[in-house]
Amino acid sequence: TQLLEQSPQFLSIQEGENLTVYCNSSSVFSSLQWYRQEPGEGPVLLVTVVTGGEVKKLKRLTFQFGDARKDSSLHITAAQPGDTGLYLCASDTSGTYKYIFGTGTRLKVLA
Amino acid sequence: NAGVMQNPRHLVRRRGQEARLRCSPMKGHSHVYWYRQLPEEGLKFMVYLQKENIIDESGMPKERFSAEFPKEGPSILRIQQVVRGDSAAYFCASSPGGGADNGYTFGSGTRLTVV
Numbered sequence: 001t002q003l004l005e006q007s008p009q010f011l012s013i014q015e016g017e018n019l020t021v022y023c024n025s026s027s028v029f030s031s032l033q034w035y036r037q038e039p040g041e042g043p044v045l046l047v048t049v050v051t052g053g054e055v056k057k058l059k060r061l062t063f064q065f066g067d068a069r070k071d072s073s074l075h076i077t078a079a080q081p082g083d084t085g086l087y088l089c090a091s092d093t094s095g096t097y098k099y100i101f102g103t104g105t106r107l108k109v110l111a
Numbered sequence: 112n113a114g115v116m117q118n119p120r121h122l123v124r125r126r127g128q129e130a131r132l133r134c135s136p137m138k139g140h141s142h143v144y145w146y147r148q149l150p151e152e153g154l155k156f157m158v159y160l161q162k163e164n165i166i167d168e169s170g171m172p173k174e175r176f177s178a179e180f181p182k183e184g185p186s187i188l189r190i191q192q193v194v195r196g197d198s199a200a201y202f203c204a205s206s207p208g209g210g211a212d213n214g215y216t217f218g219s220g221t222r223l224t225v226v
Contacts, residue, residue, distance in 0.1 A: 040219070042115075042218050042219050043154070043202075045215065045216070097206075098159060099156070099215065
């Protein structure tokens, strides 16, 4: 069974700081997605990465997919209070429809 | 352009009652997934349905839980004889097709509290 480990579990930083969160697996990902979930809401898809070594940018967010497709990182530049939330990575299991979610990184950005 | 609609947003049930959670997928989406999220935990897959078919229910408890996605109307997740351990947020997601890369669109969830 593929497991997704995310680190750190919790992160509290000041506005304007940079941060990186990680998602790792013992298995190769077919593809990987990052979601952000705000309190009381459902997760919102941020990005999907498919190719080993791929880098995608979404404004101040940079997503990287490891060359071996077993790990991914999310880097936020100049964090803002609006970035506060639970960041989840998810991967389909061997190219099927069923996504497995990591336990998430809970980020709090203080003004 | 409505997204995935779930209702109710909050549901309180006494132990032993039934809970019915509804999910209307995005327009044009024919694949529906139900996930459960316990406090301070990630999302756990429960069931995957297409219209009138259960494709995979491997994450759903064998007893008391059932799901359907009829030809007309929303998908329903039904929990009979609820117990305190059923208290959680239940999220529905939809996609235009199954498989990788499509991504999910999630609803805002139903928060079930069993008292």
